Amino acid sequence: MPTLDELADRFRDFGAISTRTRAPLYTRLAAGIAEDRDLLGLLQHAPPTQQQPVLLLAAVHFLLLRGDDTSLAAHYPNLSPPGAAEGDPVALFRSFALAREELLLQVLTTRNTQTNEVGRCAQFLPAFGMLAREVGALAHIDVGTSAGLNLLLPRFEYEYTPGSSVRPVHPSPVLLRCGVRGDARVPVPATMPGVARSVGLDQSPIDVLDDDEVRWLEACVWPDQADRFARLVGAIGMAREHPPEVHRGDAVDDLAALVDRVRPDGHPVVTNSWVLNYLPDDVRLRYVAELDRLGSEHDLSWVIAESPAATPGLPVPTSDPPEEITVISLVRWRGGTRSVQRLATTHPHGYWVQWEA
Numbered sequence: 001m002p003t004l005d006e007l008a009d010r011f012r013d014f015g016a017i018s019t020r021t022r023a024p025l026y027t028r029l030a031a032g033i034a035e036d037r038d039l040l041g042l043l044q045h046a047p048p049t050q051q052q053p054v055l056l057l058a059a060v061h062f063l064l065l066r067g068d069d070t071s072l073a074a075h076y077p078n079l080s081p082p083g084a085a086e087g088d089p090v091a092l093f094r095s096f097a098l099a100r101e102e103l104l105l106q107v108l109t110t111r112n113t114q115t116n117e118v119g120r121c122a123q124f125l126p127a128f129g130m131l132a133r134e135v136g137a138l139a140h141i142d143v144g145t146s147a148g149l150n151l152l153l154p155r156f157e158y159e160y161t162p163g164s165s166v167r168p169v170h171p172s173p174v175l176l177r178c179g180v181r182g183d184a185r186v187p188v189p190a191t192m193p194g195v196a197r198s199v200g201l202d203q204s205p206i207d208v209l210d211d212d213e214v215r216w217l218e219a220c221v222w223p224d225q226a227d228r229f230a231r232l233v234g235a236i237g238m239a240r241e242h243p244p245e246v247h248r249g250d251a252v253d254d255l256a257a258l259v260d261r262v263r264p265d266g267h268p269v270v271t272n273s274w275v276l277n278y279l280p281d282d283v284r285l286r287y288v289a290e291l292d293r294l295g296s297e298h299d300l301s302w303v304i305a306e307s308p309a310a311t312p313g314l315p316v317p318t319s320d321p322p323e324e325i326t327v328i329s330l331v332r333w334r335g336g337t338r339s340v341q342r343l344a345t346t347h348p349h350g351y352w353v354q355w356e357a
């Protein structure tokens with residue numbers, strides 16, 4: 001179990017990251033928590049592998065999202081308008097957390113940080129456009145889908161700058177803005193690619209109709225990233241109206257059944273974004289082998305949005321980008337032959353894309 005001094009160092013390291021990513025609230029809180037042994041002690045109740053600064057910060061955010069405090073919430077850019085804050089956020093955080101110790105410990109001992117980043121749809125869309133032009137109707141299988149929000153890809157609106165916009169059939173409450181870097185043109189489709197069926201697979205999916213599960217997903221977004229928080233809330237609202245088809249299961253063992261299930265609806269396109277870094281190396285290789293097996297039997301496409309540095313063993317041509325950068329690659333199996341194309345380098349949350357293909 002990490003000591004309080006080790007936890008303090010983790011908060012100092014986290015503060016360096018939050019400074020780099022321009023998250024002033026979390027930078028200030030991290031600096032304060034690093035010096036506060038009562039707050040550090042709370043995190044010691046979490047399972048040893050979960051004792052990370054984001055867990056404590058998310059747990060407090062989770063309680064705040066229930067709306068039973070306004071003075072600390074006034075410092076959270078996603079919860080309050082600018083100028084609402086009064087007092088020292090670290091002192092308010094301390095009193096808020098310690099006054100709710102029992103509730104906080106319940107969260108810290110039972111939850112792991114979780115993500116479902118809809119901004120990643122802006123990374124998938126150009127590949128979906130290329131595939132739809134090539135093969136017609138698509139059937140989307142998102143592996144490690146979390147709450148299945150990225151299955152709503154055809155329902156979001158997209159704006160690539162400089163570049164063009166893509167609108168869904170019905171007006172969308174979620175607009176995904178994506179900056180274009182570099183000189184290469186991103187092949188943004190002129191119209192929304194046709195996705196005839198969308199299914200997700202996850203070993204522990206989030207139920208979008210469960211208030212606590214949804215609140216936890218929201219709590220894991222940094223409050224300084226108010227735009228990211230807002231688009232997540234918007235996507236959850238959409239998912240509650242049109243619940244995505246999400247299956248509980250394993251990426252390797254349950255993929256084939258799902259691909260077979262959707263094949264009658266369209267050309268199967270498997271996607272995974274920031275999932276394969278969670279698989280042990282041997283399991284990741286088995287996942288690739290399973291896709292190869294499926295692709296040798298029927299035509300199949302696979303769009304990968306992962307960090308090559310964190311996912312050794314993938315068929316992704318690399319140029320050693322930093323760990324946090326996402327590389328988009330497209331793997332096609334046509335007539336039993338596999339081809340691999342590296343498409344783009346992107347921000348992990350889809351804020352920008354640099355096309356390479």
Ligand SMILES: C[S@@+](CC[C@H](N)C(=O)[O-])C[C@H]1O[C@@H](n2cnc3c(N)ncnc32)[C@H](O)[C@@H]1O
Binds near residue numbers: 144
């Ligand atoms: C960081 S989240 C990413 C979620 C989503 N793909 C996104 O881009 O926002 C990783 C997800 O992978 C799922 N996962 C991890 N290992 C898995 C496995 N072996 N089979 C299925 N899902 C898995 C986790 O449950 C989690 O929901």
